Amino acid sequence: xxxxxxxxxxxxxxxxxxxxxxxxxxxxxxxxxxxxxxxxxxxxxxxxxxxxxxxxxxxxxxxxxxxxxxxxxxxxxxxxxxxxxxxxxxxxxxxxxxxxxxxxxxxxxxxxxxxxxxxxxxxxxxxxxxxxxxxxxxxxxxxxxxxxxxxxxxxxxxxxxxxxxxxxxxxxxxxxxxxxxxxxxxxxxxxxxxxxxxxxxxxxxxxxxxxxxxxxxxxxxxxxxxxxxxxxxxxxxxxxxxxx
Amino acid sequence: xxxxxxxxxxxxxxxxxxxxxxxxxxxxxxxxxxxxxxxxxxxxxxxxxxxxxxxxxxxxxxxxxxxxxxxxxxxxxxxxxxxxxxxxxxxxxxxxxxxxxxxxxxxxxxxxxxxxxxxxxxxxxxxxxxxxxxxxxxxxxxxxxxxxxxxxxxxxxxxxxxxxxxxxxxxxxxxxxxxxxxxxxxxxxxxxxxxxxxxxxxxxxxxxxxxxxxxxxxxxxxxxxxxxxxxxxxxxxxxxxxxxxxxxxxxxxxxxxxxxxxxxxxxxxxxxxxx
Numbered sequence: 001x002x003x004x005x006x007x008x009x010x011x012x013x014x015x016x017x018x019x020x021x022x023x024x025x026x027x028x029x030x031x032x033x034x035x036x037x038x039x040x041x042x043x044x045x046x047x048x049x050x051x052x053x054x055x056x057x058x059x060x061x062x063x064x065x066x067x068x069x070x071x072x073x074x075x076x077x078x079x080x081x082x083x084x085x086x087x088x089x090x091x092x093x094x095x096x097x098x099x100x101x102x103x104x105x106x107x108x109x110x111x112x113x114x115x116x117x118x119x120x121x122x123x124x125x126x127x128x129x130x131x132x133x134x135x136x137x138x139x140x141x142x143x144x145x146x147x148x149x150x151x152x153x154x155x156x157x158x159x160x161x162x163x164x165x166x167x168x169x170x171x172x173x174x175x176x177x178x179x180x181x182x183x184x185x186x187x188x189x190x191x192x193x194x195x196x197x198x199x200x201x202x203x204x205x206x207x208x209x210x211x212x213x214x215x216x217x218x219x220x221x222x223x224x225x226x227x228x229x230x231x232x233x234x235x236x237x238x239x240x241x242x243x244x
Numbered sequence: 245x246x247x248x249x250x251x252x253x254x255x256x257x258x259x260x261x262x263x264x265x266x267x268x269x270x271x272x273x274x275x276x277x278x279x280x281x282x283x284x285x286x287x288x289x290x291x292x293x294x295x296x297x298x299x300x301x302x303x304x305x306x307x308x309x310x311x312x313x314x315x316x317x318x319x320x321x322x323x324x325x326x327x328x329x330x331x332x333x334x335x336x337x338x339x340x341x342x343x344x345x346x347x348x349x350x351x352x353x354x355x356x357x358x359x360x361x362x363x364x365x366x367x368x369x370x371x372x373x374x375x376x377x378x379x380x381x382x383x384x385x386x387x388x389x390x391x392x393x394x395x396x397x398x399x400x401x402x403x404x405x406x407x408x409x410x411x412x413x414x415x416x417x418x419x420x421x422x423x424x425x426x427x428x429x430x431x432x433x434x435x436x437x438x439x440x441x442x443x444x445x446x447x448x449x450x451x452x453x454x455x456x457x458x459x460x461x462x463x464x465x466x467x468x469x470x471x472x473x474x475x476x477x478x479x480x481x482x483x484x485x486x487x488x489x490x491x492x493x494x495x496x497x498x499x500x501x502x503x504x505x506x507x508x509x510x511x512x513x514x515x516x517x518x519x
Contacts (some may be wrong), residue, residue: 013505078465110379115477131445148484202473213482
């Protein structure tokens with residue numbers, strides 16, 4: 001083998017190694033983008049004003065003065081709770097332009113066997129946790145979908161791990177209106193460290209929380225070890241009225 | 245109006261609840277009062293606490309109404325119930341004095357109601373404020389009416405059986421709207437009461453049967469305690485392993501080939517230059 005041939009192989013090998021390293025670094029998304037802590041804090045806001053030593057919570061210790069006007073103890077009629085009036089307005093569609101996602105949304109609850117959030121057993125639908133918040137209302141509205149299924153291949157949230165800060169998310173509702181959200185943060189949690197009380201918070205600032213699986217994969221259990229979580233906040237100015 | 249004299253009341257000691265975590269301050273308890281005694285014009289009453297007669301603690305409460313919830317320091321209380329407008333310093337109470345011990349962290353409902361025979365009495369119920377599993381709701385039925393022993397049917401299946409005054413039955417069930425019926429125990433009719441009950445997730449709904457079946461004023465009063473829900477245990481969303489963090493296989497092969505090429509050509513080149 002000529003010296004020139006060896007030199008050529010040497011150069012090609014070096015270039016290839018550099019290319020492989022570079023493509024790995026470029027192709028691997030950082031585990032976290034955006035300010036996760038700020039979102040978590042906004043979901044931890046108490047629903048009632050906090051009390052301090054300077055602002056003690058009013059505790060009724062003595063009967064109210066009759067001249068003070070009105071009872072201090074609230075009185076309510078013990079009526080039967082209202083039945084849901086008509087069909088509630090629920091999310092029916094989700095668009096993530098940066099990923100090319102335009103998926104139907106279905107309301108789900110809890111898998112009674114596992115106690116986990118129920119997610120449709122297909123790669124097409126996005127699940128909305130109907131016992132939590134409505135997207136755009138107070139608290140965390142949770143939408144989850146499969147990253148993949150062994151039976152069907154990649155899922156609608158396959159590329160959720162590449163979502164970036166500033167990406168736009170649109171949620172379409174059953175009454176034709178659309179609410180627009182901006183991605184504030186994306187991160188990954190080990191499944192046993194998933195902050196469930198934050199992700200499923202029913203109080204606090206409005207947050208749209210998108211969830212799928214990621215991280216390492218166990219062939220033996222057929223499951224991932226992490227959840228990819230994307231937090232988005234409403235951009236009310238960009239909401240759309242009825243699509244007519 | 246039913247004549248109510250001073251009646252015998254047994255001191256009711258509330259059991260301290262292990263699940264008092266809902267209360268921020270462990271030295272307080274939470275109390276709700278229910279008026280469950282029927283009478284003319286809803287039998288309005290004034291309720292006084294600890295013999296303080298300067299003004300009613302709760303003025304003008306009527307049949308089926310709740311007062312509260314109110315947060316009170318854990319302590320012993322004495323509760324007296326007078327016909328509305330009666331002078332508490334010059335007349336006997338219609339009901340009471342009722343001694344109530346409120347332990348720290350407890351959530352209780354004090355109820356004036358009828359016993360099975362139709363006489364006025366009072367009960368103190370401890371409300372279960374423990375966490376409700378995700379997706380579920382808590383239904384409690386308290387039989388505090390002048391009526392015989394009953395069964396409670398949910399969607400025509402027996403949910404609670406043989407419930408008698410002044411007892412309660414409770415269970416956590418999937419959140420939904422249920423058709424609820426009250427029937428004589430062991431029977432399916434006559435239906436004493438029927439309603440569609442919307443039971444929200446994470447909420448405790450407490451239904452009190454009150455009034456008198458014989459007098460035709462049997463009805464229900466409903467108390468709800470919200471915010472007892474829990475988050476699901478996790479979010480399972482992948483089974484194929486196509487999106488792992490691992491080193492992609494094609495890159496790994498290219499890298500390995502490059503390392504071999506680099507090593508081989510490097511060694512050969514260095515040998516030649518040393519020759």
